[in-house]
Amino acid sequence: MANPDIVIIGSGIGGATLAAGLAGCGASIVILERGERLTPIPEARDTSAIFLKGHFRPKEMWREAGGAPFNPGNYYYVGGNSKLYGAVLYRYRKEDFAELEHFGGVSPAWPFPYEELEPWYSKAEQLFRVRGSLGDDPTEPHHSQPYPFPPVPDEPPIARARAELKSLGLHPASLPLGVDIETWLADGKTGWDAFPNTGAGKMDGESAALAEALKDGNVRLETGALVERLEATPDGKSITAIRYRQGGAAKTLSPKLVVLSAGAINSAAILLRSAERGLANSSDQVGRNFMNHNSAAMLAIDPRRRNNSVYQKTLSLNDYYLSDGKGGKPLGNVQLLGKINGDMLSANVKLTPRFALDYMAAHSVDWYLMCEDLPDPESRIMVDGSGIVMQWRRTNMESLAGLAKVMRENLRASGYPIVLSRPFDKRTPSHQCGTVRMGNDPASAPLDPWCRSHDHRNLFVMDAGFLPTSAAVNPALTVAAQALRVADYMRRTELV
Ligand SMILES: Cc1cc2nc3c(=O)[nH]c(=O)nc-3n(C[C@H](O)[C@H](O)[C@H](O)COP(=O)(O)OP(=O)(O)OC[C@H]3O[C@@H](n4cnc5c(N)ncnc54)[C@H](O)[C@@H]3O)c2cc1C
DSSP states (O other): OOOHHHHHHHSSHHHHHHHHHHTTTTTEEEEEEOOOOOOOOGGGGGGIIISOOTTSSSSSEEEESOOEEEOOOOBBBBBBBGGGOOOOOOOGGGGGGEEEETTTTOOOSSOOOOOHHHHHHHHHHHHHHHOOOOOSSSTTOOSSSSSSBBBOOHHEEEHHHHHHHTTTTHHHHHHHBBBOHHHHHTTTTSSTSSSOOOSSOOOIIIIIIIHHTTTTTTEEEEESEEEEEEETTTTTEEEEEEEEETTTTTEEEEEEEEEEEEEEEHHHHHHHTTTTTOSSTTOOOTTTOOOEEEEEEEEEETSSSSOOSSSSEEEEOOOSSSSSSOOOOOOEEEOOOOOOHHHHHHHHHHHHHHHHHHHHTTTTEEEEEEEOOOOTSSSSSEEEEEEEEEEEOOOOHHHHHHHHHHHHHHHHHEEEEEEEEEEEOEEEEEEETTTTOOOOTTTSSSOOOOOOBOOOEEEOOGGGGGOOOOTTTTSSSHHHHHHHHHHHHHTTOOOO
8 A cells, every 4th residue: 555644543533533624635544443334233222232242342351450351341443432432522611621629639721721622612513413502501611603403302201300400409401412313213212322323323433523534535444454553763753654454464554644543542552562661752651641530320210200211311410510519629520321221230230130120220310420530640551562451540539429429419309219329330441531641841741732742743642542631521522623623733734
């Protein structure tokens, strides 16, 4: 294969959105993706196949530092983790860009304010065809454009939950969602969160961004292409080669620009594997500051009422996002999970009999509590040969305890006599970020504020690894907005 101008490694939210932002610029672009495209199969809407048999999980094992191997919930398909995501497309709040004190420590300031990313958030919302409404959420930052589509409607039990929360003086709001509900349900009556998207119902890296990028004949996707390492010039100033395997063959590409978009964990692992002390790592921060929200599931059960929702996931609550409600420090975000069932519960709760789990799931409204994880250099992704070692040091767990307490009280007050909660498994790094962070100072950040390596000027890292903070909202829209901003920077500075 002739060397293209640009190689993007990974076709998830970061890589595919960057490609969409570059489409039409005239440069030849190859996207190297280790996975294949998902195609419609019955397992895609089968909760037993997905949650009990792990049909879509990768075959690989990672290891906890000093601990046992585990099979990670990290997905390798065209479109990456977003193929299974909940499609909640939130903006970070304006306050998330400034230094913010939490119960567990300080969340540092970004190198630029919210206003810098705002136009790119609007463009990302258009690209991902986000459904939402403005005005209900007191933490919603300024939008220069309204959402392109009205919100996904609440199902009747959720409309009731919304009214119950309002009657407590809270401010429930519609979740911003990249979901075309009619199209999604036409392929099967299920929720979409953690279900693979094999059609056009969910706007993900492939269906929204990559589809746009591939309209440009200069953009080509290579699947089954596993990048193993990068090589740099002897003076270390630029990247000269990408070594990858495809169909059993070792291959090399040497483009002018390299964009690493393999996801926060794999991008760090590729950089660390590529040289003795890692590439792009004069700061010694590659792989460090690994964050992945502190989160818990909370089931509000009323044995007198069935919850017959199919998808459920339309409501959020940010009343405790900036303060604990008593003038104290922030707690976090509350949003609905996709409607859970007995299969999903039994994948996580081993000792309770199945009939009891089915009963609980039929009578519960299921919430997701999410709190900010703070950057800690000892929270790390490391490599062991070709393997990945995860040393996640959770921070700020006080916020999760506080959020669980106040939500338990609220849900009891709104009529649910039983409220159960359980933290999410440590081994599902769904909101992984921070491992190749951006910052103005090359001594403390591998990337500059344009996601360009301080060390190698023809290398960009454009995935959730760049995020200097995790905030307490879902990350994908912020990754997409930054990808569009970075594509614009590449065009303006005539890098492409
Ligand atoms: C179950 C689940 C639910 C989620 N729900 C939400 C949600 O509702 N809202 C939200 O904002 N976020 C959600 N997320 C997180 C969201 O999916 C990620 O934040 C987002 O996908 C990150 O984009 P990325 O570009 O960093 O990585 P990814 O989108 O994961 O893309 C990385 C890509 O790189 C490829 N790749 C990896 N290694 C290599 C290699 N060596 N060579 C070549 N290619 C490689 C992968 O196959 C993948 O395609 C969820 C995640 C999961 C797993």
